[in-house]
Amino acid sequence: QSALTQPASVSGSPGQSITISCTGTSSDVGGYNYVSWYQQHPGKAPKLMIYEVSNRPSGVPDRFSGSKSGNTASLTISGLQAEDEADYYCSSYASSSTLRVFGGGTKLTVL
Amino acid sequence: EVQLVESGGGLVQPGGSLRLSCAVSGFTFSEYYMDWVRQAPGKGLEWVGRNRNKANSYSTDYAASVKGRFTISRDDSQNSLYLQMNSLKTEDTAVYYCARGGNYYYGRMDVWGQGTTVTVSS
Numbered sequence: 001q002s003a004l005t006q007p008a009s010v011s012g013s014p015g016q017s018i019t020i021s022c023t024g025t026s027s028d029v030g031g032y033n034y035v036s037w038y039q040q041h042p043g044k045a046p047k048l049m050i051y052e053v054s055n056r057p058s059g060v061p062d063r064f065s066g067s068k069s070g071n072t073a074s075l076t077i078s079g080l081q082a083e084d085e086a087d088y089y090c091s092s093y094a095s096s097s098t099l100r101v102f103g104g105g106t107k108l109t110v111l
Numbered sequence: 112e113v114q115l116v117e118s119g120g121g122l123v124q125p126g127g128s129l130r131l132s133c134a135v136s137g138f139t140f141s142e143y144y145m146d147w148v149r150q151a152p153g154k155g156l157e158w159v160g161r162n163r164n165k166a167n168s169y170s171t172d173y174a175a176s177v178k179g180r181f182t183i184s185r186d187d188s189q190n191s192l193y194l195q196m197n198s199l200k201t202e203d204t205a206v207y208y209c210a211r212g213g214n215y216y217y218g219r220m221d222v223w224g225q226g227t228t229v230t231v232s233s
Contacts, residue, residue, distance in 0.1 A: 032217070038220075045208055045223040046148075046223055047223070048221045089155060093217055096175075097175050097178070098158065098174045099158070099161070102155055104155045105155040
């Protein structure tokens with residue numbers, strides 16, 4: 001069982017927007033502004049899409065945005081494209097011996 | 112170009128040992144924290160542990176699930192990170208990724224290797 005809770009799946013049509021939630025506790029998501037989001041295509045390594053809640057690494061389209069409210073972080077993808085279809089994982093620092101925790105992942109389907 | 116290349120995966124019996132390597136290039140290795148993350152077949156990502164940078168005396172941090180069995184080390188002269196896995200269990204079966212973990216305590220894992228597969232089975 002993952003430390004952070006994500007929906008198992010979300011879907012949207014090309015051009016639409018979707019939001020993936022990531023719920024933790026005050027010991028992880030709620031306690032730190034160090035939430036990251038990763039995109040993983042089948043058989044590939046994860047790719048950093050958002051760090052420190054809302055920052056995009058160089059090269060990540062501005063269609064990807066992140067936010068946080070209390071113990072829940074969110075990833076929003078606007079203007080969905082076919083290549084956005086992938087698994088998405090949230091991650092946060094945690095005040096435990098296991099310093100980094102992940103969500104269980106969300107499968108995004110672009111209809 | 113920043114690159115991370117893992118190697119050393121394979122089939123090992125329960126109770127056995129295996130050492131994974133991660134060769135890095137394209138950045139000053141000693142300045143960065145380095146992490147190991149694994150992914151069991153069909154499952155999500157799980158943080159394994161990390162080795163801090165030279166400025167932080169290369170100290171290590173581990174997930175509770177592997178503490179006492181796994182050891183992370185590095186050789187800056189070889190630009191290589193290692194994961195020594197002992198007392199392996201079937202539940203350690205996974206793809207193991209190394210990732211660059213930033214140069215400060217809360218740094219992000221911004222570059223990942225392609226992964227190496229470890230199978231623990233009799």
